[in-house]
Amino acid sequence: MIQTAIQPAAQPRVLLVDDDPDLLRLLSIRLKASGFETRSANSGETALAALAAQRPDIVVTDLRMPGMDGLALFDAVREQHLSLPVILLTAHGNIPEAIAATQRGVAGYLTKPYDASELIAQIHRAIGSSGGASAAQAPAAWRSEILTRSAAMEDFLQQAQLLAASEVSVFISGPSGAGKELLARAIHKASPRAAKPFVAINCGAIPEQLLESELFGHVKGAFTGAHRDHDGLFQAAKGGTLFLDEIGDMPTPLQVKLLRVLEEREVRPVGATRSIPIDVRLLSATHRDLNMARSEGRFRDDLYYRLNVVALALPSLAERREDIPLLAQHFLLRLAKRYERPVNAFSPEAMELLLAAPWPGNIRQLLNVVEQTVALATTPVIPAALVQRALQGDGDAIESFEEARHRFERDYLIRLLRLTEGNVTQAARLAKRNRTEFYRLLARYHLEAGAFKESAE
Template identity: 55%
Template structure:
């Protein structure tokens, strides 16, 4: 069954241009609706969903920028391509910062328009992606970041995504994948901090039957699973040094050898990695390899914390509300105005992930059509909404465990290593990883 063609909405007050553009895009295989004003465009959007809007900038009554603002409220995430017969650099900069996908000057280059429409549909998720993969934003920094991501997607370089936990690093990685030429290939993700060291190597590279105790069957690694697509290495900063060496070899040689294997297997995979850690500091502390860092960090993209994009909080909250209502079947239509204000002014140490948890909790607890401010306040105070990720919990446990060993042994590293059943060299590396100085645990004996 062939996919349903994307539905485009064209908006221009020049009927002749509108007619010609409609015919051209229909000939490209798109469903096309054409209207002569911004007001008609809004009415058309309310009647039927559209995947992309192509609009003129200069129109009577409601110009293209005003239409853009209305569309962002009505259909967040829909890509908009702006056209003008009087294009200027300030217009283009303003339009891009406010969320326009691209800005084209008339007479329109049909090849450029075709490329922009194809890329915008893929990048926004309107072509072949699930709605959950769409990044919703009204923030200027985020729009600039997405524009950078769109450019990066067209090349095949490795990308390092940096940002606090819960900011959406995997979502940005998926966005890049779906905008790239590899979009038809698989997107495979693994959290390097959530898999025990002795299993991570097998997960990444695979193993042959009998390679180690318990390897009763051959296993295909994630590098081979992601062949032709993208491998997302989340929390790369938590990868053990021993595996960093092997990962570097794979990236250099474009070949992988499964554990217990005797031959190398060629791979064609794009790497996107992510971390909330300061990798340059980790390099100085010899916890991360500098040569691997430069292999992964060909292009770096940094996601801002939610507190730096507060204008997105109502937008995201409404989106999460819609998802929660669909999932639970509850009759909830929205937030009381005061509740939205509370969300917008709250502190968000857990970023977007925490916001989603708070919204889901309020939907579960409300008995009214509108979510009251008191429910939002209760959800914000509930510490379960600030639970760490598995990797963060593992990191915290390790640090507390090491500190406890040093306290028991009065800071004696050899004894502590024996209790942990680790050799002294590995134990010293663990102490360095967690910035623990064993001398601080030594006490003078009377």
């Protein structure tokens, strides 16, 4: 089980964007005096680079700027961080544009010269309504089992928290071992149904003839071995949440019955003559490609649309590599305690191997590798050789040459930019490449040198 030691930041983080340096300085002073942590960007492009380095709780941007204006920045922010609120600052002549932007989802707008107290009030309202963690100032008990320092994962969790407050059916996609059930449990904890049961079932782990009885229940004598009435999981989850994992493995005949249950909000136990009303919120997940299953006739379109009202795509471990040291150290300490081994850290070389591995098995595979190293460790610090052995013992850890080359190039460029704090000239010199070629490499991997300058500052 993944736990977190990361608590919300003490101060809400605001990214200020304006091409006027004097206004930026004034805004920053006023917001810092009101308890905010601020970062500044003098253009939309610089703001996107800053977002890549660290995710704020809100963006406050001027509407009219050279190059990428405030609306274009809003569209780019919305594409990358769906739940991140944006407030526009605009001149009186641009009010119609600001109103139109509000209709598109901008959190608010203020006209220049703006009132500082009103801006601060709008920021607080926008952060609160977006579920901003650092503004909430409350312990994130609902996600206490999820450990992350990834900006992409933080944004994903804010989306999950927003969805938790509603009754909408959520479909969670993602690779095996990424933590789909853990996320479903967190959504339940953040929902109004948190005090009621959370019930999970893996649809692919139960034989077809038993799955219907497990879901809907049966009455005594319904089939051989049914010696008494049995409540199904829909009844067991009364008032709470039912999580159907690996829904893509559900047999087609049972899909028809599940669809009827969802439409009529009642179940009929196997062998029964009457139906029973149900009150559950349904979450579902799979690692399979349901679009392909639908095209091949293995999954019903009507059930798919009923389950997939809102979709959440859980990031793989490879997409949140900054979490690997955090997770690996957490697993290490937990397993060392369980096995009573005096192990407390990975060597730097061992951690580099963990960071570079492809992790097709995601968090589950990382846990397995750490467990192997703890079981075989003879020193307090785990050496690289043990990690290498554990990774080689997993056949799934082999990646293609092309994947390995791309991963190496991207990681190499990131290391260079961190080392030179975003100085492209120095980085290109170290890589023995000219600046033009180096910029081309950065563009290929969507890396912004400016983000590393801001991060260093």
